[in-house]
Amino acid sequence: IGSGLCSISQNGTELIGFRLIQAVGAGFLFSNSAAIVTDAFPPEERGSALGINQISIVVGSVLGLVLGGVLTTLVGWSSIFWVNIPIGTFATVWAHFRLKEIRTSTKGRKKIDLIGNLTFAGGLVMALLSITLYAIVGISQVLTLEMLGLSGLFFILFYFEEKRTIDPMFDLSLFRNRIFSVGNETIFLNALSRGSFTLVMVFYLQGPLMHLSPLQAGIFLIPLSVSLSVFGPISGTLSDRYGQRRFVVAGLALSTVGFLIMTTISGVLNFYSLILPLVLIGSGMGIFASPNRASIMSSSPPERRGLASGISTTLVNVGNTLSIGIAFILMGTSIPRNALDSIFAGTSSGILTGSLTDFVRSVHIVFIASAVMLVLSIILYLKFAGKSRWEHAVVS
Numbered sequence: 001i002g003s004g005l006c007s008i009s010q011n012g013t014e015l016i017g018f019r020l021i022q023a024v025g026a027g028f029l030f031s032n033s034a035a036i037v038t039d040a041f042p043p044e045e046r047g048s049a050l051g052i053n054q055i056s057i058v059v060g061s062v063l064g065l066v067l068g069g070v071l072t073t074l075v076g077w078s079s080i081f082w083v084n085i086p087i088g089t090f091a092t093v094w095a096h097f098r099l100k101e102i103r104t105s106t107k108g109r110k111k112i113d114l115i116g117n118l119t120f121a122g123g124l125v126m127a128l129l130s131i132t133l134y135a136i137v138g139i140s141q142v143l144t145l146e147m148l149g150l151s152g153l154f155f156i157l158f159y160f161e162e163k164r165t166i167d168p169m170f171d172l173s174l175f176r177n178r179i180f181s182v183g184n185e186t187i188f189l190n191a192l193s194r195g196s197f198t199l200v201m202v203f204y205l206q207g208p209l210m211h212l213s214p215l216q217a218g219i220f221l222i223p224l225s226v227s228l229s230v231f232g233p234i235s236g237t238l239s240d241r242y243g244q245r246r247f248v249v250a251g252l253a254l255s256t257v258g259f260l261i262m263t264t265i266s267g268v269l270n271f272y273s274l275i276l277p278l279v280l281i282g283s284g285m286g287i288f289a290s291p292n293r294a295s296i297m298s299s300s301p302p303e304r305r306g307l308a309s310g311i312s313t314t315l316v317n318v319g320n321t322l323s324i325g326i327a328f329i330l331m332g333t334s335i336p337r338n339a340l341d342s343i344f345a346g347t348s349s350g351i352l353t354g355s356l357t358d359f360v361r362s363v364h365i366v367f368i369a370s371a372v373m374l375v376l377s378i379i380l381y382l383k384f385a386g387k388s389r390w391e392h393a394v395v396s
Contacts, residue, residue: 001025003084025088027313035309036099038297046294048237069215116161116169123154124318131325135332136340170314171307174300180308182384183296184315189377190252190288191319193259193370196327197281198224200366207343208356210268223275227282228289236290244291251288252378255281259371263364327366334362 002022009015033053041049064080071079130147133139162168175181198221204210205217212220239247258280265273293312300308332340339355 003081003088007078007081007085009078027317031310031313032306033309034293034297034312035305038294038305038309039302043298044240046236046240046298048233048240048290050236050290050293050297052233052236069213069218072214111167113161113165113167113169116158116165119154119158119161120169123151123158124321126151126154128321128325131322132328135325135328138337170311171304174304174308174311177299178384179295179299182381183292183299184312186248186252186377186381187292187296187312188315188319189373189380190255190285191316192323192326193373193377194255194281194285195320195323196366197370199324200327200331200363203343204265204363205269208359220269220271220274221278223278224282227279228286231283231286232290235287236294239291239294244295247287247291248295248381249378251284251286251292252374252381253284254287255284256371256374256378258282258284259367259374262367263371265363266360326369330365330369331359331362334365335359 002018002020002025005018006015006022009018034050037049037053038046067083068080071083126147130139130144130151133147134141134144158170159172162170162172175184201221202217205212205220206214235247235251258277261277261280265277296312297305297308335343335358336355339359343359
C-alpha cells in the first residue's frame with residue numbers, strides 16, 4: 001500500500017507522507033524477522049540461520065541498487081515503487097498461509113505503550129530536526145540547543161514511562177543482562193558509524209566530482225553488498241561452532257580499517273580503487289552482524305524475543321538515522337553552505353575548485369568519525385563482554 005501510494009505522489013510532501021506508511025510496514029517486518037528465525041532454530045544453529053536471513057536482505061539491497069538505477073534511468077523514479085507491489089502482495093499472501101504461531105502468551109493480550117511510543121518518537125524527531133536544520137538550513141545555535149533540550153525532555157519522560165508501565169515499548173529489565181546490553185550498545189554504535197555511508201558515497205559518485213548516473217553509482221557500490229552477503233552466513237556458521245566473541249571483534253576491526261582507507265580517497269575514482277575498502281567494510285559488517293544478533297536473541301527469554309528483536313531493530317534504525325544527521329553537520333562545518341546546498345540538490349555543476357576540495361575533506365571527516373565510533377564499540381565490547389559469558393550467550 002505504501003509503495004503504491006509513493007508511486008503516485010505529486011509532490012515531495014505527499015512522497016514523505018506515503019513513505020511513512022511504507023516505513024510502518026517495514027518496521028513490522030524487520031522487528032519480527034529475527035524473532036521468527038530465532039524461535040525456528042536451536043541455539044547451535046541460530047548464527048547460521050540469521051546469517052542466511054541476512055543474505056536475503058543484502059541480496060535485495062544489491063539488486064535494488066542496480067535495478068533501481070536501471071528503472072530510474074529508463075522509466076523514472078516512480079517505477080522503483082511499482083516493483084514492490086507484486087512482491088509485497090505475494091509475500092503477504094504467503095506469510096498468511098505459511099507462518100504459524102508457535103506459542104501463545106499466557107498473560108493475555110498486550111497493550112500498546114502509546115505514551116512510550118509518543119515520547120520516544122518526539123525525542124527522536126526533535127533531535128533529528130535540530131541536527132538537520134542546523135546543518136542544512138542554518139538555524140541559530142540557540143534554537144538548536146532549545147530543540148535538543150526538548151528532545152532530552154521527551155527521552156526523560158520516555159524513560160520514566162517505561163519504568164512505570166506494565167507493557168513497555170522498551171523493556172528496560174532486559175538490559176540487566178550484560179550480553180543483551182553490550183550487544184545492543186555495540187549494534188547501535190555500528191549503525192551510527194555506517195548509516196550515512198551509502199548516502200555520502202552517492203553524493204560523491206553522483207555529485208560534482210564524478211557525475212555518475214544512478215545505475216553507475218549503484219554498480220560502484222556492489223562490492224560492499226556482495227562482501228556483506230558472502231561473509232554474513234559464513235560468520236554465522238562459524239560462530240555457532242566457535243562462539244560469537246572473536247567474530248564480533250574481527251568484524252568491527254575490518255570495517256574500521258576499511259573506513260580508514262576511505263579517508264584517503266580524492267578526485268575522480270575508478271571502480272577498482274574502491275574494491276578493497278568497500279570489501280573490508282562490507283565483510284566487516286557481515287562478520288559482525290550475524291553473531292552479534294544471535295547473541296542478543298539467544299540471551300533473551302523466549303517469551304520476550306519479539307520485544308528484544310524490536311529493541312535491536314529500533315536501535316539500528318535510530319543509529320542509521322542519527323548517522324545521517326551527524327554526517328550533515330560534519331560536512332556543513334567543512335564546506336560553504338551554498339556549495340553544500342547545491343550538492344544536496346543535485347545542481348553542483350558550477351561549484352568552484354576550492355569548494356570541491358572542501359567537499360572531499362568533509363567526506364574524509366565523516367569517514368574518520370565512522371572509524372572512531374567503531375573503535376569505541378570495540379573498546380566497549382572488550383571491556384564489558386566477558387569471554388566466558390559471550391561464548392555461552394544462550395538462555396536455557
